[in-house]
Amino acid sequence: MPMIDVTAPAGLFADKHALAVALSQAVMRWEGVPDLALFRDNTAAFIHELDPDAFGTAGGDRRMVRVQVLTPVGTLDRAKQLGVVQELTQLVAQAAGDDTLAARTWVTLTESPDGGWGIAGHAYTNEEIVLAARKELAGA
Numbered sequence: 001m002p003m004i005d006v007t008a009p010a011g012l013f014a015d016k017h018a019l020a021v022a023l024s025q026a027v028m029r030w031e032g033v034p035d036l037a038l039f040r041d042n043t044a045a046f047i048h049e050l051d052p053d054a055f056g057t058a059g060g061d062r063r064m065v066r067v068q069v070l071t072p073v074g075t076l077d078r079a080k081q082l083g084v085v086q087e088l089t090q091l092v093a094q095a096a097g098d099d100t101l102a103a104r105t106w107v108t109l110t111e112s113p114d115g116g117w118g119i120a121g122h123a124y125t126n127e128e129i130v131l132a133a134r135k136e137l138a139g140a
């Protein structure tokens with residue numbers, strides 16, 4: 001149940017909602033979680049737009065994107081890390097209509113500690129998340 005934060009210059013993306021949905025679905029796919037309401041309803045992307053003057057590389061470039069992905073600890077093994085970074089980078093470049101943006105898109109992967117994932121006022125452990133998923137799968 002990742003949280004995805006995208007920070008980009010204002011006006012870069014024509015359809016921010018479509019990008020947020022695509023990023024959320026991509027991370028769910030890479031996590032390998034079942035298509036349950038528990039995961040669909042709690043996987044989200046947030047597009048944060050800043051004034052283009054609020055950006056700058058050491059070389060002076062203002063057109064870049066940062067994508068931060070927060071997942072429960074242990075969710076992404078190395079193959080999944082590589083795959084999700086590649087796909088999210090491609091989705092960002094496509095949404096901006098600029099293939100060259102891939103070279104200026106940074107994706108950071110962060111893990112929430114066990115028990116550090118709060119939903120509906122409860123700090124879930126990984127085991128509790130698995131139990132909630134099993135309960136939904138069983139139709140309870």
